[in-house]
Amino acid sequence: MVTVIQENDQKPDIQEQEYDVVIMGAGFAGVCQARHLLLKIPNIRVALIDPRPEDRTDKDLKIGESTVEIATLFICKELGLYEYAIENHPPKYGLNFHWAKDSLNTESVNDYYHIWANRQPPMASIQMNRSKFERDLIAMNKKMGVTYYNGRVTDVDLTPGDEIKTVNVKVGSQYFNLKTKHVIDAAGRKFIIGKKTDNIQLNPEDLFGVNTGSVWVRIKNVDRNLFHDGYDPTMGSCSHYYATNHWFGHGHWLWMIPTEIDSKELSIGVIYHRDTISDDQMNTQEKFHAFLKANHHVLYNLISNSESVDFHYRPQVASFPSFVNLVKTFIDKNLSFSIIPNMRLSFLLAAKVILN
Ligand SMILES: Cc1cc2nc3c(=O)[nH]c(=O)nc-3n(C[C@H](O)[C@H](O)[C@H](O)COP(=O)(O)OP(=O)(O)OC[C@H]3O[C@@H](n4cnc5c(N)ncnc54)[C@H](O)[C@@H]3O)c2cc1C
Numbered sequence: 001m002v003t004v005i006q007e008n009d010q011k012p013d014i015q016e017q018e019y020d021v022v023i024m025g026a027g028f029a030g031v032c033q034a035r036h037l038l039l040k041i042p043n044i045r046v047a048l049i050d051p052r053p054e055d056r057t058d059k060d061l062k063i064g065e066s067t068v069e070i071a072t073l074f075i076c077k078e079l080g081l082y083e084y085a086i087e088n089h090p091p092k093y094g095l096n097f098h099w100a101k102d103s104l105n106t107e108s109v110n111d112y113y114h115i116w117a118n119r120q121p122p123m124a125s126i127q128m129n130r131s132k133f134e135r136d137l138i139a140m141n142k143k144m145g146v147t148y149y150n151g152r153v154t155d156v157d158l159t160p161g162d163e164i165k166t167v168n169v170k171v172g173s174q175y176f177n178l179k180t181k182h183v184i185d186a187a188g189r190k191f192i193i194g195k196k197t198d199n200i201q202l203n204p205e206d207l208f209g210v211n212t213g214s215v216w217v218r219i220k221n222v223d224r225n226l227f228h229d230g231y232d233p234t235m236g237s238c239s240h241y242y243a244t245n246h247w248f249g250h251g252h253w254l255w256m257i258p259t260e261i262d263s264k265e266l267s268i269g270v271i272y273h274r275d276t277i278s279d280d281q282m283n284t285q286e287k288f289h290a291f292l293k294a295n296h297h298v299l300y301n302l303i304s305n306s307e308s309v310d311f312h313y314r315p316q317v318a319s320f321p322s323f324v325n326l327v328k329t330f331i332d333k334n335l336s337f338s339i340i341p342n343m344r345l346s347f348l349l350a351a352k353v354i355l356n
Pocket residue numbers: 024025026027028029030049050051052062063064065066067068151152153154186187188189190192214269314317318340341342343344
């Protein structure tokens with residue numbers, strides 16, 4: 001039932017809708033939360049809001065593809081996506097770590113010391129193509145009855161307890177007031193509720209001295225022979241290419257994650273300590289390539305011989321200590337809001353649910 005409220009002659013019409021739960025943000029946390037609710041509570045009315053188009057174009061590609069085992073367990077068991085996960089996202093055969101024996105000589109994998117995953121991990125996990133996952137989950141959620149608002153939350157009232165709250169949404173030139181008892185903030189780094197309640201701490205002293213930046217590229221049609229003359233233990237059949245590979249050097253580490261099987265697509269990026277490596281040395285694709293040429297020639301060769309998909313630069317990234325320390329208060333008895341600040345935290349919450 002839609003009520004049209006005419007506020008006055010100047011202001012636009014505002015449509016009012018009612019839901020049991022309103023989820024702000026349809027990233028990993030939002031789409032999983034919606035599906036979880038739909039599976040657990042029959043006939044629940046859920047609204048999902050996100051400004052990104054539901055078919056997630058290349059522009060909407062997101063980072064964060066290597067899932068930990070508990071996340072895949074949640075995706076399979078709690079979200080019922082066993083076959084979907086295997087059929088749509090590359091497998092993850094553990095973690096490999098590589099350190100150059102001599103930082104001036106990094107031509108091949110054999111120029112590195114390693115820690116290899118020597119067996120397939122006992123619990124499966126996947127390397128997730130994030131835009132595909134979000135696109136697919138939005139479609140599944142819509143089939144199960146979710147209303148998707150392809151727009152932006154402009155405000156939310158924080159009426160305490162079980163009182164009805166209002167989430168203001170703008171979709172193009174249309175305005176909506178969504179009435180609900182339960183609001184979930186899954187808007188990632190926008191921290192809609194966290195900012196409103198002054199519950200976010202990003203002061204340098206709260207981050208334990210972590211001051212990191214990141215750049216990454218996506219490439220496709222890569223030469224997957226990279227590891228073929230490397231470590232090959234008897235009885236180990238896991239592909240080192242389909243692991244999450246980490247490469248280390250002074251003041252930085254790199255990830256290398258396959259994200260598409262057919263197009264042989266990889267995400268390669270660096271987290272660098274800004275006290276050691278300045279943003280000026282990293283902030284363009286050319287500079288990133290030059291950095292690889294100087295520090296990890298083997299990866300420079302890999303990138304040079306493949307097709308470029310895109311390049312991203314984020315001068316400030318939160319790191320693990322800040323996840324823990326990010327919010328001052330996780331649970332406020334006076335509010336019935338859930339705060340899901342990031343993917344890993346939602347895994348921890350999921351883990352708690354599973355273990356209970
Ligand atoms: C460099 C880097 C590497 C990483 N690597 C990994 C990794 O390998 N593995 C891993 O598990 N994690 C990784 N992460 C972390 C991971 O990316 C995040 O934890 C994850 O994306 C958080 O998901 P989310 O759904 O909370 O937020 P997001 O994915 O950011 O989704 C938030 C959504 O909210 C929407 N939104 C924003 N504002 C509004 C608004 N006003 N109204 C409505 N919607 C709004 C956005 O459009 C977006 O779709 C990495 C992070 C970085 C920076």
